[in-house]
Amino acid sequence: MGTPQFVSRSFTCAQGREFTVSYCRIQGSRPGPAVALIAGQHGMEHIGPVLLKQIVAELTGADFAGSVSICACANPLALELDYEFYPENEDLSVLNDYFYSRFRHDYCPYGMERAKGPNYYNMNRLWNRDTIHGVAGEITHWLWDEMIEGADLTVDFHSLQADKPLIYNWHEESVALAGCFGAHAIYHVAAADEFNQGNLGFQAGTQGGQAFCVEFSRQHEYRDEYALGTQGIHNVMAALGMTTRDIVLEHPTYEVISSTPTEATAIGHIRYLKHEYDPVSEGEPVFQILSLESFDVLQQGVAAHDGIVGRRTPKPISRIGESVLSVLKVQIIQQAGQYPQKGLTHAQ
Ligand SMILES: [Zn+2]
Structure with a gap:
């Protein structure tokens, strides 16, 4: 004990x-x-x-x-x-x-x-x-x-x-x-x-x-x-x-290989379409920039490559040229699940 x-x-x-x-x-x-x-x-x-x-x-x-x-x-x-x-x-x-x-x-x-x-x-x-x-x-x-x-x-x-x-x-x-x-x-x-x-x-x-x-x-x-x-x-x-x-x-756990920031091209409210660490495919929408002066969507931010969503800006309003979120290239370390401790060494 x-x-x-x-x-x-x-x-x-x-x-x-x-x-x-x-x-x-x-x-x-x-x-x-x-x-x-x-x-x-x-x-x-x-x-x-x-x-x-x-x-x-x-x-x-x-x-x-x-x-x-x-x-x-x-x-x-x-x-x-x-x-x-x-x-x-x-x-x-x-x-x-x-x-x-x-x-x-x-x-x-x-x-x-x-x-x-x-x-x-x-x-x-x-x-x-x-x-x-x-x-x-x-x-x-x-x-x-x-x-x-x-x-x-x-x-x-x-x-x-x-x-x-x-x-x-x-x-x-x-x-x-x-x-x-x-x-x-x-x-x-x-x-x-x-x-x-x-x-x-x-x-x-x-x-x-x-x-x-x-x-x-x-x-x-x-x-x-x-x-x-x-x-x-x-x-x-x-x-x-x-x-x-x-x-x-x-949930799965990932090793981050690289990170690609996705930058804002317009000023407006950021509407996220994905949570941190959600899987994404290349070209998949990950956020929108919503106009402050109209009902227009000014930007549809898309994933630059396959991966998972990384960290997001803490700001509610985008600034042109600033990163809104990153898309991560990763490799999986462990899948979600319940494992007996014996025999677990790497990705199952
Ligand atoms: Zn600390």
């Missing part, structure tokens, strides 16, 4: 505030793989932290092989602010007049937009580094030693702004396991430079284990995606042979 051990450590910020980070290691009833689950690195991404506390309760007393280490709130002070990072050396009162808008998603009131270059307050760029950057770096250093190094699988839970959850993956070896999780699409991410190589998903996958990142679909709020997250954790534990549960997939 799973037995939990709770571990906490105190940290002190540059401006003196003290706080605690906690993780829990649940030891199964027999030897087996080590899994690390982590959430709450980015302070506006709240579903993962709540989900992982529920997983601690579920796995306590459950029958499984191996161990599961869970850090639900890696960055408590950023979560408290509902802000991406904890700006420990900056004037926190700047955030009193800042309100997030998805229409300027990349705006940073401290002038540290991602496009402007490395920001070492971003906890998810601070993994497995020789140099410790601030209190966020002290936390990643500690958690790396305690639960990530040596893990057979690391799953890092985040959120973005999309219609449906997706997976980011850095290492080809992790694709099959990521496909068992149950999010529709697995997007490959290149850790293009030294800064981005500080990502947990990249680093955890370079030390012999597998790793990927689950992105739930809402920042700064909750959308009820707990069932998918819970099933996903049970699925990957089954795939690793830690339990005898079946792997349950509500």
Whole structure:
């Protein structure tokens, strides 16, 4: 039966505030793989932290092989602010007049937009580094030693702004396991430079284990995606042979090979004809642009090639030249269905 051990450590910020980070290691009833689950690195991404506390309760007393280490709130002070990072050396009162808008998603009131270059307050760029950057770096250093190094699988839970959850993956070896999780699409991410190589998903996958990142679909709020997250954790534990549960997939899972944006040629309301990850054929209508001045349909957007529908713009009104949605070329990783864990290796 799973037995939990709770571990906490105190940290002190540059401006003196003290706080605690906690993780829990649940030891199964027999030897087996080590899994690390982590959430709450980015302070506006709240579903993962709540989900992982529920997983601690579920796995306590459950029958499984191996161990599961869970850090639900890696960055408590950023979560408290509902802000991406904890700006420990900056004037926190700047955030009193800042309100997030998805229409300027990349705006940073401290002038540290991602496009402007490395920001070492971003906890998810601070993994497995020789140099410790601030209190966020002290936390990643500690958690790396305690639960990530040596893990057979690391799953890092985040959120973005999309219609449906997706997976980011850095290492080809992790694709099959990521496909068992149950999010529709697995997007490959290149850790293009030294800064981005500080990502947990990249680093955890370079030390012999597998790793990927689950992105739930809402920042700064909750959308009820707990069932998918819970099933996903049970699925990957089954795939690793830690339990005898079946792997349950509500829909196929896909590896994204390429993405083709479909641009607006007119200004108007966007009417979507497909949901994210619906299959489409070349030439099939995927959206319409509806005139604001008449009842005319100004544009019929069609799929550039066979594939599935990818992410859509968050904007209700199209702008000429801006992408409305992408059509993805994909390969299927797992078909929908219920699989006994033994023998499942790749697409059935
Ligand atoms: Zn994130």
